[in-house]
Amino acid sequence: MTTTVQSQAPTPAPVRSRLSGLRRYLSPEYLPIAGTILTLILMLVIGEVRYGGERGFVSPKLFSNLLQDNAYLLVLAVGMTFVIITGGIDLSVGAVVALVGLVIATLLPMGVPLPLVLIIGVLIGTTFGFLIGVLVEYFDIQPFIASLAAMFLARGLCNVVSVQSLAIKDEGFGALAGWSLKFGEGRDIWKINLSMIIAVLVLIVAYVILHHTRFGRTVYGVGVGDGGNAVQLMGLKAGRTRLWVYVISGTCAGVAGILFAFYTKSGFNLTGIGMELDAIAAVVIGGTLLAGGGGFVLGTGVGVLVYGLIQVLIAREGLDSWWTKVFIGVVLLVFVVLQRAIAVRRRS
Amino acid sequence: MTTPDTQAATPVVEMRGITITFPGVKALDGVDLRLFPGEVHSLMGENGAGKSTLIKALTGVYQIDGGTMTVDGVEHRFSGPDEAQNAGISTVYQEVNLCANLSVAENVMLGHEPRTGPFISWRKMRRQAAENLARLHVDIDPASRLSAHSIAVQQLCAIARATVRDAKVLILDEPTSSLQKAEVDELFQVIRELRDAGVAILFVSHFLDQVYEISDRLTILRNGRLVGEHLAAELPRRDLIGLMIGREGAALDAIERGAQQAFAGEREGVTPTIEAVGLGRHGRIEPFDLAVQPGEIVGLAGLLGSGRTEAVRLLCGADRPEEGTLRLGGEDIRISDPLVGLRNGIAFSSEDRKREGIIGDLTVRENIALAVQTVRGVWRPVPRKELDELVDRYITALDIRPANPNQLVKNLSGGNQQKVLLARWLATAPKLLILDEPTRGIDIGAKTDIQKLVAELAADGMSVVFISSEFEEVLRVSHRIDVLRDRRIVESLTNGPDVDQDTILEAIATKEVA
Amino acid sequence: MSGPTVELTPDTPSSPPPAQPAAQPRPSVARRIMQHQLFWPVVALIALIILCGIKNPTFLTIELRDGNLFGQLVDIARMSATPLLLALGMALVIATGGIDLSVGAVMAISLAVSLTYLDGAANPGSVSTAAVAVLLGVAVALAAGLFNGFMVSVLGVQPFIATMILMVAGRGVAMLITQGQITTVTSAPFKFLGSGFVFGIPTPVIIALIMLVAVAILVRRTALGMLLESIGINREASRLAGVQSRNITWLVYIVCALLAGLAGIVYGAPTMAADANNIGLMKEMDAIMCVVLGGTALSGGKFYLSGTVVGALILSTIERAVVIFHIPSQITPLFKALVIIVVCVAQSPKLRELLRDGAAKLRPRALPEVAS
Known part of the structure; x- marks a missing residue:
C-alpha cells in the first residue's frame, strides 16, 4: 500500500494511492481462491501419479465424468454462492432437491405434460426460496433458522408425497436425460449431456449477473457485514437484494432437483440428506468467504470439481463410499479454519 | 427567534x-x-x-x-x-x-x-x-x-x-x-x-x-x-x-466550576492506582503514559477518533496492548481480559451503552449482578438475599426508576440504563473506574446526578478516568485533563480557573505531535 | 413424566410483564397466569390430551401390571425421554445464540460405539460390560462435544456450520464404526435402559428426569444460566462484564453432546440395533421443536427448561395423537415443520410490530443506522 497524503503543499496536492496491477492480485481476498486452484492441481497430480498408467488420469473424459456426476451440485453451489456472499445461508437445498424429484416422479405417471412438470419442479424451488427470503427479510429471522425450517418443511412434504423410492419411467424424460453429444473414440469416448450444458449455462449466467450487473454488485455490498446499511444509504435496494438471493438459490435448487432426477431417474424422500453441506463445501472450497462479502462464482465451479475429484479418488482407492462424507467434512473443516485464520490475521 | x-x-x-x-x-x-x-x-x-x-x-x-x-x-x-x-x-x-x-x-x-x-x-x-x-x-x-x-x-x-x-x-x-x-x-x-x-x-x-x-x-x-x-x-x-x-446549562456550569478545583490529594510520593508506561496498540493508539492517583479524576478530552476510547480500552483488558507496561499499585501487571481487569479492581463502562453495556433482555437485578457474579466465578452464585440487598441499595442510591429490580433493562430510559451500568461496575468495588461518555444521550437530570456521583466517588478515594466529548463536562468534573489528538496524548493540563474550553481546543489545534 | 412439574426457573417467569410501566396497577392474577411463558404450551398439551381422551377413552387410563405402570400416557412419557434429553442440551446451546445440528449424528455414533463394543465383548449380558458400553458411548459423545465447542468458541466458526460438519461427517464415522452393517446384539442390562422399569416407572423416564434435575441444578443453582443467557443476548457486553464466553460456550456444547449420546443409547436400547444411517435422523428437528415450543427464542437469550419439558410432552402426544386419529404418520414431520415455522414467525419482533402498527409499517429490516 502506498497511500501518501501530502499535507504541506500550498495548493491541494493530489491524493495518490495506487496499487500496481500485479500486487492487486496478491491481496488477501485472492488467497482462498489460490488455495482452491492449488488443491485442484495437487489432486490432479496425485491422480495422475497414482492411477495415470498408460491412458493417463487427466483427460477430457475425466472432466466430462466429473461434470456429468456433479452437474446438479454445480447448480446448487452456484445458487448457494449468491446467498453466502450476502452473508446468509440456505440449508434447505438438499430437501428441495428430494422434493422436486418426488414431485416429478409422481406427476409424470399422472399424465401431466413433461414441460409443465419441469416448470413446476423449478417453481417449487423458487417458492421455497421466496419463503426463506420473506422470513429472513420481513420477519428478521436468522437465515440458518429460516432455511432450516424450510428444510424441515420440504422433508415433511416429501414424506407426504411418498416414503417409497419412485422410479421415473416416462419416455420423454428418459430421452432428455439420455441425450448427449459424444466425442472421441473407443475407450476414450467422452460426452456432453443436457445436464452439463444446463449446469455450465447456469454458471455463466451467474457470473454475468454477479460481476456485470448492479444487482450482482449489490449482492457483494450487502455482504460487507453491516446488515446492508451502507448499500441502503447508497440508495441501492438492500432488502430486495437479500430477498432475491434466496429466490435465486431456491430456483437453482429446483433446477438441481430436475438434474438430479435426470441423473438417478427416480425420486426418493431420503435423497439429498447432507447435500446442502456438499453445496456449502463446494462454495467454501471455491474461495467464497462464509462470513460474506467476498467470493467468486467461477471459484465455486472449481470447488465442485475438487469435490468431484475427492469422490473419484476415494472410489479409485477402493474405500467405502461413507468415507466421502468424512472426507468432505475434513476438507470443509480445513477451508473454514483457513478462512478464519485469514480473517483473524487481517483484523489484527 | x-x-x-x-x-x-x-x-x-x-x-x-x-x-x-x-x-x-x-x-x-x-x-x-x-x-x-x-x-x-x-x-x-x-x-x-x-x-x-x-x-x-x-x-x-x-x-x-x-x-x-x-x-x-x-x-x-x-x-x-x-x-x-x-x-x-x-x-x-x-x-x-x-x-x-x-x-x-x-x-x-x-x-x-x-x-x-x-x-x-x-x-x-x-x-x-x-x-x-x-x-x-x-x-x-x-x-x-x-x-x-x-x-x-x-x-x-x-x-x-x-x-x-x-x-x-x-x-x-x-x-x-x-x-x-x-x-x-x-x-x-x-x-x-x-x-x-x-x-x-x-x-x-x-x-x-x-x-x-x-x-x-x-x-x-x-x-x-x-x-x-x-x-x-x-x-x-x-x-x-x-x-x-x-442558559440553564451555562448557569449550572458556573456554579459547579466554582466547587470543583484542582486535585487536593498528594501527587508526589504516592503510588498511583494505575500507571501506564508506553502503553500502545498499533493502528489504535500510539504509546502513551498515564497515571491516576487515588481520589483523582483524570479527564480525557479529544475529538471523535482521537484515541481516547482506544486508550482506556487498553487499561481494562477490553483490548490487549501490544507494547508498554501497566502498573497497578506499583506492581507490573498484564491484563489480558476484562475479567482480569475486574478482578484487579478496574471497571470500564463503554461509550456504547446498547452494544457494549446493557444486556437488554435481562432484568435490572441481573444486569447489576453480572460483573459481581463474573468476579466470583460461574460456580459461586451470589446468595439471593445478599443480591437483593445489593440491588436495592444501588437502586436507591442511584435513584434508578422504575425502582423495580425485575424490570427488563431494555425498557428503561437511557439515563436509567446508564445508572444500572454504573451500579454494575460500582458493585465490584473498583479501585479504578473508567467512564467513557457516561452522560451521552441522557437527560439533564440524570447527567448532573452522574457528574455528582463521580465527584463523590473520587472524594471517597476512588480513581476515575472520565471521557466526554463535551469539553465543558470534562472541565467540570476532572482534576486533570489529558488532551488527545491523532491517537496521541498531546497535553496534560491541571484543571483550574485558568483552564477552559479554549485551552483544550488550543491544545488540540496547536500542539505539535511529537 | 406426569410427575410434579418442578418450577425450575425461580427468578424469571414470575416477573411481571416487562412492557408495563411501573406506574400502572399490577396486572390481575388471571392476566399474569395468561402471560406466563408456560401458559400456552400447557394449554396446548392439555387440549391435545383431552381430544385424544374423547376420541379414545382408554387413552387416559393408567394401570398397574406386575407393579409397573402401563397405559398410553405412560407411553407418551417414555417417548418423550429421547427428545427431552436432546432438547435440554439444545436449549442451553440455543440460549447462547448457537445451534447444534449434530445431535442426531452424535446419537448414531454413541449407539454404534456402545453396540459395537457389546458385540465384540466376551460376555455382553453382564452388567459391567453394559456399563462399559454406555461409558464408551458417552465418552465418544464427549469427544464430539469437545470438537463442536472448539470450533465454535475457539475458532469462532458459525455454530450451524461447525455442527453441520459433524452432522454429515458424523454419520460417515458411525458407518465406519459399524462397517456399514446394522449391528445387532443381545444384552439384558443394556436393553433395560430402554425398556425396563424402576419403581414401576419406565427407565427412560427416570433417566430423563435425573438429567432434567441435573441440568436444572447446573444452570439455576449456579450462575451458569444467567451468564449463558447474557452471552446469547449481548456477547460483547458480556465479555466486557467479565463473562468468560469461550469457556461457557464450550461447556454448553459438551453438555449438549453428552446428552445426545445418552439419548442415542436410550433410544437404541430397546431394539439393540445400531442402524447408523437412520438412528437419530431428523432428531435435531424434534429437539429444536421442543425448545421453541417451550418458549425459548431461537435467536438466543432467555431459555426455559420447564417449557422444554412441556414441549417434549407435546411432541410425543402429537405423535401418539396421529395414531389415535388414524392420520397417516407421514404427515407428522410436515406438521412439526409447520409448528416450528409458525412459532418462529410468532416470536419475531417484526410480527409484533406489524400487529401493533398495521401492515403499512412492515418494512424490510434494512433501516440504515448511521452513527451520529
Whole structure:
C-alpha cells in the first residue's frame, strides 16, 4: 500500500494511492481462491501419479465424468454462492432437491405434460426460496433458522408425497436425460449431456449477473457485514437484494432437483440428506468467504470439481463410499479454519 | 427567534414543524429548517440535540411523524434514501458508509453507473469515477479496493459519490472528523466550488472554527427543538455556544466550576492506582503514559477518533496492548481480559451503552449482578438475599426508576440504563473506574446526578478516568485533563480557573505531535 | 413424566410483564397466569390430551401390571425421554445464540460405539460390560462435544456450520464404526435402559428426569444460566462484564453432546440395533421443536427448561395423537415443520410490530443506522 497524503503543499496536492496491477492480485481476498486452484492441481497430480498408467488420469473424459456426476451440485453451489456472499445461508437445498424429484416422479405417471412438470419442479424451488427470503427479510429471522425450517418443511412434504423410492419411467424424460453429444473414440469416448450444458449455462449466467450487473454488485455490498446499511444509504435496494438471493438459490435448487432426477431417474424422500453441506463445501472450497462479502462464482465451479475429484479418488482407492462424507467434512473443516485464520490475521 | 432576511431567493428545501417520535422519546419536536441554493448552512447542537435525526428525516432514513417537507416547492415524504437521492439530496455520513469490499469505482458510481443494456460498462464506469475523484484532487486507481485506502481517502470517495449526480442539496455530516488540516482545506475548497455552482450545502461539525470558516447560515437545535436560525456573520461564537447549551446549562456550569478545583490529594510520593508506561496498540493508539492517583479524576478530552476510547480500552483488558507496561499499585501487571481487569479492581463502562453495556433482555437485578457474579466465578452464585440487598441499595442510591429490580433493562430510559451500568461496575468495588461518555444521550437530570456521583466517588478515594466529548463536562468534573489528538496524548493540563474550553481546543489545534 | 412439574426457573417467569410501566396497577392474577411463558404450551398439551381422551377413552387410563405402570400416557412419557434429553442440551446451546445440528449424528455414533463394543465383548449380558458400553458411548459423545465447542468458541466458526460438519461427517464415522452393517446384539442390562422399569416407572423416564434435575441444578443453582443467557443476548457486553464466553460456550456444547449420546443409547436400547444411517435422523428437528415450543427464542437469550419439558410432552402426544386419529404418520414431520415455522414467525419482533402498527409499517429490516 502506498497511500501518501501530502499535507504541506500550498495548493491541494493530489491524493495518490495506487496499487500496481500485479500486487492487486496478491491481496488477501485472492488467497482462498489460490488455495482452491492449488488443491485442484495437487489432486490432479496425485491422480495422475497414482492411477495415470498408460491412458493417463487427466483427460477430457475425466472432466466430462466429473461434470456429468456433479452437474446438479454445480447448480446448487452456484445458487448457494449468491446467498453466502450476502452473508446468509440456505440449508434447505438438499430437501428441495428430494422434493422436486418426488414431485416429478409422481406427476409424470399422472399424465401431466413433461414441460409443465419441469416448470413446476423449478417453481417449487423458487417458492421455497421466496419463503426463506420473506422470513429472513420481513420477519428478521436468522437465515440458518429460516432455511432450516424450510428444510424441515420440504422433508415433511416429501414424506407426504411418498416414503417409497419412485422410479421415473416416462419416455420423454428418459430421452432428455439420455441425450448427449459424444466425442472421441473407443475407450476414450467422452460426452456432453443436457445436464452439463444446463449446469455450465447456469454458471455463466451467474457470473454475468454477479460481476456485470448492479444487482450482482449489490449482492457483494450487502455482504460487507453491516446488515446492508451502507448499500441502503447508497440508495441501492438492500432488502430486495437479500430477498432475491434466496429466490435465486431456491430456483437453482429446483433446477438441481430436475438434474438430479435426470441423473438417478427416480425420486426418493431420503435423497439429498447432507447435500446442502456438499453445496456449502463446494462454495467454501471455491474461495467464497462464509462470513460474506467476498467470493467468486467461477471459484465455486472449481470447488465442485475438487469435490468431484475427492469422490473419484476415494472410489479409485477402493474405500467405502461413507468415507466421502468424512472426507468432505475434513476438507470443509480445513477451508473454514483457513478462512478464519485469514480473517483473524487481517483484523489484527 | 430571529429570522434574518433572505435575498428574495426561495429555499430549495423547506422543512416545517418536523416531529419524529421514537418509542417513549420525542426526538424532534416541531423543527423548521430552510436550505437556500448557493449557501452553506450549518446545523448546530450538542450531542442529542436532534441533528442526526433531522438529517435522517431529510434523507429519507427516518419517516416523519408530523410536519411538512418540500423540495423545490414540491411536497415530499421520502420512504427511503433512494427517494431522497432522486429528489436531488445527497449525503455524506460521519462514518464512511461505503462498501469496503467493493472497488473505488463501484463505491463512487454504483446506483448511477453507466450501462449498456443491463450490464455495467466497467471501462466507462472507472473513467467516470476517476473524473469525479479528480474534481476533488484525488488520484487513485478506481479499480482498487476501497479497503486498501486510508479513512481520509475513503471519506473523499464518499464525497465524490455524493457529487456524481448533480445534487441540489449536499449534506455533510461531520465530514472532517477524520481529516487532517490540509485535507480539510481541500474539502472546503470543494465545498465552496459546489456552493458557487448553486448547491445548497448542509454542514454538521463539532469544530466551531470550521463552522465559522465555511458557513453562511446557522440553525441551532437543542433537545429536539429549534432554538433559532441566524446568519453566521451576525452571531458571535459566545452567543452560539449559549444557544447550543442553553442558559440553564451555562448557569449550572458556573456554579459547579466554582466547587470543583484542582486535585487536593498528594501527587508526589504516592503510588498511583494505575500507571501506564508506553502503553500502545498499533493502528489504535500510539504509546502513551498515564497515571491516576487515588481520589483523582483524570479527564480525557479529544475529538471523535482521537484515541481516547482506544486508550482506556487498553487499561481494562477490553483490548490487549501490544507494547508498554501497566502498573497497578506499583506492581507490573498484564491484563489480558476484562475479567482480569475486574478482578484487579478496574471497571470500564463503554461509550456504547446498547452494544457494549446493557444486556437488554435481562432484568435490572441481573444486569447489576453480572460483573459481581463474573468476579466470583460461574460456580459461586451470589446468595439471593445478599443480591437483593445489593440491588436495592444501588437502586436507591442511584435513584434508578422504575425502582423495580425485575424490570427488563431494555425498557428503561437511557439515563436509567446508564445508572444500572454504573451500579454494575460500582458493585465490584473498583479501585479504578473508567467512564467513557457516561452522560451521552441522557437527560439533564440524570447527567448532573452522574457528574455528582463521580465527584463523590473520587472524594471517597476512588480513581476515575472520565471521557466526554463535551469539553465543558470534562472541565467540570476532572482534576486533570489529558488532551488527545491523532491517537496521541498531546497535553496534560491541571484543571483550574485558568483552564477552559479554549485551552483544550488550543491544545488540540496547536500542539505539535511529537 | 406426569410427575410434579418442578418450577425450575425461580427468578424469571414470575416477573411481571416487562412492557408495563411501573406506574400502572399490577396486572390481575388471571392476566399474569395468561402471560406466563408456560401458559400456552400447557394449554396446548392439555387440549391435545383431552381430544385424544374423547376420541379414545382408554387413552387416559393408567394401570398397574406386575407393579409397573402401563397405559398410553405412560407411553407418551417414555417417548418423550429421547427428545427431552436432546432438547435440554439444545436449549442451553440455543440460549447462547448457537445451534447444534449434530445431535442426531452424535446419537448414531454413541449407539454404534456402545453396540459395537457389546458385540465384540466376551460376555455382553453382564452388567459391567453394559456399563462399559454406555461409558464408551458417552465418552465418544464427549469427544464430539469437545470438537463442536472448539470450533465454535475457539475458532469462532458459525455454530450451524461447525455442527453441520459433524452432522454429515458424523454419520460417515458411525458407518465406519459399524462397517456399514446394522449391528445387532443381545444384552439384558443394556436393553433395560430402554425398556425396563424402576419403581414401576419406565427407565427412560427416570433417566430423563435425573438429567432434567441435573441440568436444572447446573444452570439455576449456579450462575451458569444467567451468564449463558447474557452471552446469547449481548456477547460483547458480556465479555466486557467479565463473562468468560469461550469457556461457557464450550461447556454448553459438551453438555449438549453428552446428552445426545445418552439419548442415542436410550433410544437404541430397546431394539439393540445400531442402524447408523437412520438412528437419530431428523432428531435435531424434534429437539429444536421442543425448545421453541417451550418458549425459548431461537435467536438466543432467555431459555426455559420447564417449557422444554412441556414441549417434549407435546411432541410425543402429537405423535401418539396421529395414531389415535388414524392420520397417516407421514404427515407428522410436515406438521412439526409447520409448528416450528409458525412459532418462529410468532416470536419475531417484526410480527409484533406489524400487529401493533398495521401492515403499512412492515418494512424490510434494512433501516440504515448511521452513527451520529
